[in-house]
Amino acid sequence: MMRVAIIGAGPSGLTAAAELARQCASVRVFEKRDGASNLSRAVGITPGSLDLLTPCGAGPAIAAEAVRFTSMIMHHGARPIMRLPLNFDARSSVHGLPQDRTEAHLAAAFQRYGGQVIYGHKVTGLAQDENGVTARFANGDSYHADWLIGADGAHSVVRNALDTPFAGYDLPGDWSIADVQSRTWPHKNNFTGFLLPQGHIAVVVPMAADRYRVIADRPDARAALPVDLPIDHLNRSGTFTIGIRQANSYQKGRVFLVGDAAHQHSPVGGRGMNLGIADAAELARRLVDGTQDGYSAARHPLGRHVLNVSERARRMLQSRGARKALLLGMMHIVNRVPPLQRAAARQLLSG
Ligand SMILES: Cc1cc2nc3c(=O)[nH]c(=O)nc-3n(C[C@H](O)[C@H](O)[C@H](O)COP(=O)(O)OP(=O)(O)OC[C@H]3O[C@@H](n4cnc5c(N)ncnc54)[C@H](O)[C@@H]3O)c2cc1C
Structure with a gap:
């Protein structure tokens, strides 16, 4: 053998x-x-990974425990500008665990x-x-x-x-994460992203019931959020650099x-x-x-x-000035056209 x-x-x-x-x-x-x-x-676990892990049995076990995302909601500052449905068919689903x-x-x-x-x-x-x-x-x-x-x-x-x-x-500067419990964060099944001033970004991602991952390209992920994320318990936080x-x-x-x-x-x-x-x-x-x-x-x-x-x-997400204006314009258009929303979601989740 x-x-x-x-x-x-x-x-x-x-x-x-x-x-x-x-x-x-x-x-x-x-x-x-x-x-x-x-x-x-x-x-985030893509449909492709779940497929690969199905023969050994891990894929179905992961899908059974994970949070299945409903939508990705992008914000300009605190204002929602684009919602992409993420579970319109089996290939568009993404799970968080x-x-x-x-x-x-x-x-x-x-x-x-x-x-x-x-x-x-x-x-x-x-x-x-x-x-x-x-x-x-x-x-x-x-x-x-x-x-x-x-x-x-x-x-x-x-x-x-x-x-x-x-x-x-190596990318310049520190990025940060926080692993938090929150009973009252409204996006229990939504991936939320925030485009912030000066080309900064932050996201909040569900990973279990009332548990979320915050990531930002700043040294303090929670402070970077432009909206209130009420925290019942902070499991972990830290900074990291990216190569x-x-x-x-x-x-x-x-x-x-x-x-x-x-x-x-x-x-x-x-x-x-x-x-x-x-x-x-x-x-x-x-x-x-x-x-x-x-x-x-x-x-x-x-x-x-x-x-x-x-x-x-x-x-693109960290852009400023004219490139950021172009990105925001594209997001406004995609937000109004369901076939574009589906195409964008498929693009995001392929692989
Ligand atoms: C904050 C953060 C958020 C992320 N979010 C995502 C996400 O949403 N989706 C995604 O796809 N990826 C994400 N990633 C990336 C993801 O975590 C890594 O790509 C993934 O862990 C890589 O898996 P790996 O098994 O290749 O390596 P690792 O997970 O790094 O595992 C390597 C293992 O090898 C062991 N090891 C190291 N050296 C030795 C040695 N000398 N002898 C024996 N054992 C050793 C380590 O202890 C470790 O257990 C994120 C990463 C970070 C830091």
């Missing part, structure tokens, strides 16, 4: 694990944390196929030859497999061990990169986790059918496309 080592138990690593275990590979997932994550990072819950469903699927995440194992180095690859861990352990998947996030030790360049740039980067190649010999280890971009468009899930599902399929050497050539251009689309959308 083919032996695969996966480094990192985020959504990308767990998707690869569940899919490989389902298709009869012997899989070990090594994670540096001591236990499962409790961080709510990525919220805290990332740790998505990971729990993926880990449960992996477990159903006999797998288990091995925690407390921080990879520190690799060695490979034509017969296999050996991972070395900080605690002195090592593990030999036929193939190794680096799903260890943006600061990937696996990518560094391969000496693969991660070219790109726009992509690995030159997603494969070297017997080692592959998936998810944030292969690419990184802003939260605009909510694609990061979804792209990682798609990388992982495709790599699992290719390892099983023996076409793994085509993985990088297939996924790298898709990753480049998503980075470009996300960056174009970010620049």
Whole structure:
């Protein structure tokens, strides 16, 4: 039986694990944390991801627990200017769930196929030859497999061990998030976005009953909102910086990169986790059918496309002056024409 080592138990690593275990590979997932994550990072799950996760059972479990969004409502300051219905058919639906819950469903699927995440194992180095690859861990352990998947996030030790360049740039300034409980926020099923003065942006995204994620391109997400979000409890808040980067190649010999280890971009468009899930599902399929050497050539251009689309959308949403006036004009038109609303929603959710 083919032996695969996966480094990192985020959504990308767990998707690869569940899919490989389902298709009869012997899989070990090594994670540096001591236990499962409790961080709510990525919220939006696209229909494409749910489809990919249906065979292993995680997709239906995620959809059953998640919030299904009704609409996206964009505001100019505090004034609503465009509403896009998001659930006019199965392909237009988008679900919100805290990332740790998505990971729990993926880990449960992996477990159903006999797998288990091995925690407390921080990879520190690799060695490979034509017969296999050996991972070395900080605690002195090592593990030999036929193939190794680096799903260890943006600061990937696996990518560094391969000496693969991660070219790109960093966005200036701090972005921020808040994970809040609110019983009285009116948009229980709506994604709300706010275009603010000076080209700033903020969003409020439902992720569970009365629980919301706020993100802004300012150091204080809650203070950036132009409307009152009554908070019953603040679960977590923090700042982060954003890199726009992509690995030159997603494969070297017997080692592959998936998810944030292969690419990184802003939260605009909510694609990061979804792209990682798609990388992982495709790599699992290719390892099983023996076409793994085509993985990088297939996924790298898709990753480049998503980075470009996300960056174009970010620049547009953060624009000022004439470009912002054009954006607002377009939103006014789309808001009045249902076929344009549906086309815009499909565009947002494709992939
Ligand atoms: C605030 C915020 C909001 C976001 N919102 C969205 C969204 O709405 N939609 C979306 O699609 N994406 C979103 N993203 C992006 C999303 O969180 C990431 O793209 C996603 O987590 C990538 O998954 P991954 O499995 O590739 O990497 P990660 O989730 O980073 O997982 C990597 C795992 O590897 C482990 N690890 C790291 N180094 C080692 C090592 N040396 N040895 C062993 N284990 C290691 C880590 O502990 C971690 O568990 C958001 C990100 C942020 C920060």
